[in-house]
Amino acid sequence: xxxxxxxxxxxxxxxxxxxxxxxxxxxxxxxxxxxxxxxxxxxxxxxxxxxxxxxxxxxxxxxxxxxxxxxxxxxxxxxxxxxxxxxxxxxxxxxxxxxxxxxxxxxxxxxxxxxxxxxxxxxxxxxxxxxxxxxxxxxxxxxxxxxxxxxxxxxxxxxxx
Numbered sequence: 476x477x478x479x480x481x482x483x484x485x486x487x488x489x490x491x492x493x494x495x496x497x498x499x500x501x502x503x504x505x506x507x508x509x510x511x512x513x514x515x516x517x518x519x520x521x522x523x524x525x526x527x528x529x530x531x532x533x534x535x536x537x538x539x540x541x542x543x544x545x546x547x548x549x550x551x552x553x554x555x556x557x558x559x560x561x562x563x564x565x566x567x568x569x570x571x572x573x574x575x576x577x578x579x580x581x582x583x584x585x586x587x588x589x590x591x592x593x594x595x596x597x598x599x600x601x602x603x604x605x606x607x608x609x610x611x612x613x614x615x616x617x618x619x620x621x622x623x624x625x626x627x628x629x630x631x632x633x634x635x636x
Contacts, residue, residue: 506532515546520620520631525551531612535619542614552604554628556621557578559597562613566591569609575601577624600624 500503514634516527516623531540544567555577564571566587573593574584579602586606595601613619623629 487621502505503568504526507636511570513544518545521629523553523630525552533617535617537617539617540614541617541619543619544550544553544612546608546610547605549605549607549609552579555600555624557598557600557624558595560617560618561615562595562619563615564593564595565612565614567612569608570606571603571609571611572606573603574603575599597622 487564513529513531515527515529518524522545526545529544529545529546531542533539535541535543547569564573566589568589570589571587571591572581572584573587574580576583578599581604584602584604615618625630627635
C-alpha cells in the first residue's frame with residue numbers, strides 16, 4: 476500500500492508540475508484595459524487624417540483576433556471602402572453614421588448612437604462619418620485592411636498633379 480501511495484503521489488506531482496508549466500507557456504487568458512490605460516496614437520495612414528487609434532487586443536496588422544478603438548472628430552468622413560474580412564463596430568460615444576454603397580450619400584446613411592453595434596460582411600462597400608467627437612470600437616480577425624472604392628480617396632496614394 477505504501478508503494479502504491481508513493482507512486483500515486485509521484486504521478487500527481489509530475490502531472491501538476493506539467494500543468495503549471497503549460498499554463499505559464501500559454502498566452503494570457505484574461506486582460507483588461509481601463510480608460511486610463513488606453514494609449515491613443517495617430518490613426519493609420521490608411522485612414523483620412525485626424526483619427527486617433529488605440530489597440531486594445533492583438534495586432535490588427537497580423538492574423539488573429541484584434542480589438543481597436545478609433546477616436547474621430549466631428550465631421551470626420553471615411554469615403555466608400557471595403558474590407559476583406561468581417562468588420563464589427565460598436566459605438567462607444569458620439570454618433571457614428573454609416574451608409575452602404577459605392578458612393579457617399581449622407582441621406583442614405585444610418586445613424587448609430589452610443590451603444591449601437593453593427594457588422595459588415597467581407598467585401599461590403601460602405602462609408603462613414605461622425606457627428607460630434609466619436610469613439611468606435613472595431614474587432615474581428617486580422618489582418619485589418621481597408622480598400623477604397625475610388626483609389627483617389629485612399630490617403631496612402633499621393634495626389635495627382
